[in-house]
Amino acid sequence: MAAKASKPAGPPNGYASNGHVPTGHAFVVQKHAAGHLHYDFSLEMGGVLKSWEVAQGPSVDPAVKRLAVEVEDHPLSYGRFEGIIGKGQYCGGLVMIWDRGTWHAVGDAQKHFKAGRLKFRLNGNKMKGQWVLLRMKPRPKERHTCWLLIKDKDTEAAPGDPNRLLKQDRSVMTGREMDAIAAAVKTSSPPHSQKRGPQGSPRYKRI
Numbered sequence: 570m571a572a573k574a575s576k577p578a579g580p581p582n583g584y585a586s587n588g589h590v591p592t593g594h595a596f597v598v599q600k601h602a603a604g605h606l607h608y609d610f611s612l613e614m615g616g617v618l619k620s621w622e623v624a625q626g627p628s629v630d631p632a633v634k635r636l637a638v639e640v641e642d643h644p645l646s647y648g649r650f651e652g653i654i655g656k657g658q659y660c661g662g663l664v665m666i667w668d669r670g671t672w673h674a675v676g677d678a679q680k681h682f683k684a685g686r687l688k689f690r691l692n693g694n695k696m697k698g699q700w701v702l703l704r705m706k707p708r709p710k711e712r713h714t715c716w717l718l719i720k721d722k723d724t725e726a727a728p729g730d731p732n733r734l735l736k737q738d739r740s741v742m743t744g745r746e747m748d749a750i751a752a753a754v755k756t757s758s759p760p761h762s763q764k765r766g767p768q769g770s771p772r773y774k775r776i
Contacts, residue, residue: 597648603662617642628731698725
């Protein structure tokens with residue numbers, strides 16, 4: 570399983586940011602073709618985006634649990650990024666804002682996050698209703714903290730059709746599919762040449 574190399578200082582300059590992302594209780598899901606295709610699921614918490622890599626994307630069938638690997642916190646501004654991060658850079662690859670909206674914890678968010686069982690409600694363009702993130706018991710020599718992303722049984726669940734939402738494969742920000750996002754970008758030069766790290770900005774392409 571691929572792991573992200575280092576924590577970014579911020580999003581690439583010139584990121585697409587049209588549309589409003591609510592503050593305080595925002596969530597975002599970015600479809601990300603970086604080495605392997607996956608979905609970055611992020612919840613705004615404590616002034617950052619707490620993020621998990623969900624390789625297979627969210628399932629709306631409560632019986633089908635999806636592995637969610639906890640990764641580095643991201644700055645809030647990164648949740649507005651859609652475009653291409655240059656090859657060889659942090660998170661290099663094509664990024665789509667697949668879903669976004671607001672989330673609200675069931676109970677004390679910080680307390681339940683630390684306990685490893687975070688229940689919450691989502692009000693997004695695609696993901697809605699109640700969900701839970703359940704931290705798994707660590708295995709020997711496991712490098713990353715693994716969770717399960719699970720859909721609760723409610724009116725937004727779809728038993729027997731886990732990938733129902735994944736069929737809605739357009740950006741909620743631009744209405745574009747992945748190929749159209751790639752075709753729309755323009756090459757732009759970064760202010761720094763350093764490949765990654767807190768002092769450098771990643772090479773990027775602008776929508």
